[in-house]
Amino acid sequence: MALKYELSKVEVWDGNMAASHALRQAQVDVVAAYPITPSTPIVQNYGKFLSDGYIDGEFVMVESEHAAMSACVGAGAAGGRVATATSSQGFALMVEVLYQASGMRIPLVLNLVNRALAAPLNVNGDHSDMYLSRDTGWISLCAYNPQEAYDFNLMAFKIAEDLRVRIPVIVNQDGFICSHTAQNVAPLSDEEAYEFIGEYKQKNAMLDFSKPITYGAQAEEDWHFEHKAQLHHDLMNSHVVIEEVFDLFAKKTGRKYNIVEKYDMDDAEVVIVALGTTVETARVAAKKIREEGIKAGVVSLRTLRPFPYKLVAEALKDVKAIAMLDRSSPAGAMGMLFNEVGVAVLQNSTKKPILSNYIYGLGGRDMTQENLLQIYRDLDANAKANKLTHPTQQFIGLRGKKMAFN
């Protein structure tokens, strides 16, 4: 039996510590992990909680991230609560097994502390690994600060383990900017947190010997398509459960999350769409630029997967110019948010807003207020001219010659 951990009403935690406490409160049975910056402290803290008796679980310190996810899938299939954490290259090594986890419908929770992908090797935050996760069949949630890293971890278990969903969940947070920056976090007590998440009883557990189960069968062209379609169907519909969990959490804590968050959107004409810690910086920029008479707003997403097409379109239906901010190398295309948000808007809107794409912050490059104000001014020019006054895609904050594409 795990010892009780006394928490204050407000704790000063960074994003990693916040995630670790959520895993502790969920009383995760097995964590299998391999260290990688900047996610390392999450599992280190878990190990310390275990050493001090605050968790009664198994910590499997494997030899690679691929093995970490392999052990997690085995442990999850066996029948219990399982979680891990990783970043960047480690996540890339894991990706093969992520498809197995979602395909086998094992409700794991993975903390993905977002970081750039090499080369050049870089330990700092961007969304390259988050973008790499997008077709893996996992639900992908985005937290913007340590409080949210904590809250989303608690909610992740409840979403993943819901029998209407049974899909593994990634909780994203920005490397260093969120993971290593201490802020005030209001935690639930251990009892409240556990009560919120609930007991977990796995369906078709391998350790249920009364009903031997085969996990990970082969299915060729006669059945593979149906399996993938079923996963897609349940992922697309999982927003219902996600919203329910967001509502329950709001009732419990007063902290209300939305799948699509709107900031100053009542009369907004020019809007930034972003993910991660930049959302909060953009909100400050929007407030500031309104002093110049520019009607600025911010739209951000809490779920990268399932992608909330309708909600995004609804949030952006009356605006004149939109900038999608992508923090990952577009690698020969427009950025992912540009493509996905753009399609959502054009598909569902009678008006035709002017769309542009800004690539920023790769490898931990700061996204400054000045950058964001500049984007709002560009958008304002687009809105006034009712056409693109700048190239469709621009790299912002990049040294040297201006980089832009149409």
Added chain:
Amino acid sequence: MTKEIKNLKQFSRAAEKFEGANLLCPGCAHGMIIREILNAVDGHIVIGNSTGCIEVSTAVYPYTSWDVPWIHIGFENGSTAVAGVEAMYKALSRKQKYTGDKPKFVAFGGDGSTYDIGFQWISGCFERGHDLTYVCFDNEVYANTGGQRSGSTPIGSSTSTTPAGRVSYGKKDKKKDMLAIMAAHGSPYVAQVAPNKWKDMNKKIKQALDTEGPTFINALSACTTEWRFDCNNTVDIMDLAVDSLVFPLYEIIDGHELNITYRPKNIIPVRDYLGAQGRFKHLFKPENEHIIEQFQKDVDKKWEMLQRREEARV
């Protein structure tokens, strides 16, 4: 709980956990090995299986040949999959959420999964001391993908990626000594077995499963398709392998105590074993005869080494 199989009658009546309904090739030794392992277990057993011939021929949705809990994840990680199950068993039994008997945790993989792509995962599992038994179905080739060379393929073998030709005698490199490597991990028990020597195999499987900690079994598995022999000759070919000492049967306890468990009454020449298989046919051309000689020398040297180690108890 494990059990000793006393006679073939008992063996033939016990195989209800692995169904005969599977897609293994006629004459494949894999099925024999699986039955001999499952028959040695009376209680619960959990199997993690790497991708390979076994996986693709026994778990084709919506069918399964397994009447025991079984999981397949990828080509490389059958060991870690079952290590995950074992970790969950430990957590849940401590919390009294699992109250049944302690199961046997077993990982299956072919030689590709074991000697090559899955090696890191196995090494990690053994270093961490999971209570599992890893069984390699050693047919010395990537049979599932069409007969490419693996780290287990012997020298001189003609495979689809090391084909014998006008200027090549086939694979240039020798077989990796997997048993020595696994013993060097500090495993409490490692052994080579051959399903044709089923009494010896049953004894070793029992010991591997009953020993706490990570144990390793390397099982000879003759492959009618890639070794190229008639499918009714599987047992004969494996008899040749163990009687020529190409595949010696021995065990190593606690990394040092080596016991030879089968000494052929009449040791047959290696060339008799090689000559019975299509994969070595080209070695009998005059220009390749030196490879047969080399093969015989290597086998003699290994046998000498095994005997000396057994005698010296080191």
